[in-house]
Amino acid sequence: MPYWTIAEGAAVGAFFAYSEAKRRAKDPKAFGTGIPKGIIAPETANNATVGGALVPTLTLGVPGSPAAAVLLGALLIQGLTPGPKLFSEEPDLMYAIFVGVIMVPMSVVVPTVMLLSFVGIYSVSNSVFNVGVLLGAGILGYVVRKLGYSIAPLSIGFVLGPILENSLRQSLTIAGGSITEYFQYAYWPNDLWGLGADDPLGARHIPP
Known part of the structure; x- marks a missing residue:
């Protein structure tokens, strides 16, 4: 839903x-x-x-x-x-x-979750490519976790990414395609801080 x-x-x-x-x-x-x-x-x-x-x-x-x-x-x-x-x-x-x-x-939970994940991702468009994307994302998540990064921000990025892109397109349309509109207000440094731009490695070694 x-x-x-x-x-x-x-x-x-x-x-x-x-x-x-x-x-x-x-x-x-x-x-x-x-x-x-x-x-x-x-x-x-x-x-x-x-x-x-x-x-x-x-x-x-x-x-x-x-x-x-x-x-x-x-x-x-x-x-x-x-x-x-x-x-x-x-x-x-x-x-x-x-x-x-x-x-x-776990012998019941893991196979069940994997089966539902594969069936769900394939049923979206009946494409094997989506299954490959799922496997790639799983491998990426495993590597990220082994490197000591938190998986939560990565997962949130996948969920909020399309919303962010849509909002960016809307705001650029309103601003006439000019990105300088984002820097004409006093609170834009706070926005960058909120996005973690001042600490790009801040997510490292955060317990998952």
């Missing part, structure tokens, strides 16, 4: 999955007649929102599903305010929610 439907719940996820499955199908006209593809897609999205709904619920206080709303109410009754500080102030309670994942053997 894309970022703009966060906390919208299973209903939006089901409709979005159905529309995407119909758009990518070879026979979109068959949708609405009860074919398995039209049933599997929304039901999969419906089930997928269960775990994903906990992310905005616990980090932002925005329930992502009816069950998450009940959990949010229970936390508020106990005097706990969901948000970033909740994980630092009540670590025992919060991490107990996810401790069940640790109990799953």
Whole structure:
């Protein structure tokens, strides 16, 4: 589910999955007649929102599903305010929610995650090239970790990179293609500092 439907719940996820499955199908006209593809897609999205709904619920206080709303109410009754500080102030309670994942053997977790990753990346455009990109990114992440760099900034860069490029194109269009517009305001040094330009090696040796 894309970022703009966060906390919208299973209903939006089901409709979005159905529309995407119909758009990518070879026979979109068959949708609405009860074919398995039209049933599997929304039901999969419906089930997928269960775990994903906990992310905005616990980090932002925005329930992502009816069950998450009940959990949010229970936390508020106990005097706990969901948000970033909740994980630092009540670590025992919060991490107990996810401790069940640790109990799953790695021999089960790793193959499952790898299988889902390969299937997911291939299903985007039915291209083997995407699988190669996935393998390359995995090898790059392994090398980066062995060199002592943190993987988190690299992962965030992959996620925010397209958004940054789109925003850059929009701002350059507004500025008439002139990059000097970025340096005509007093706060531009702060922006560079925020991007880490003053410490390009600052991410090195940060524990992952």
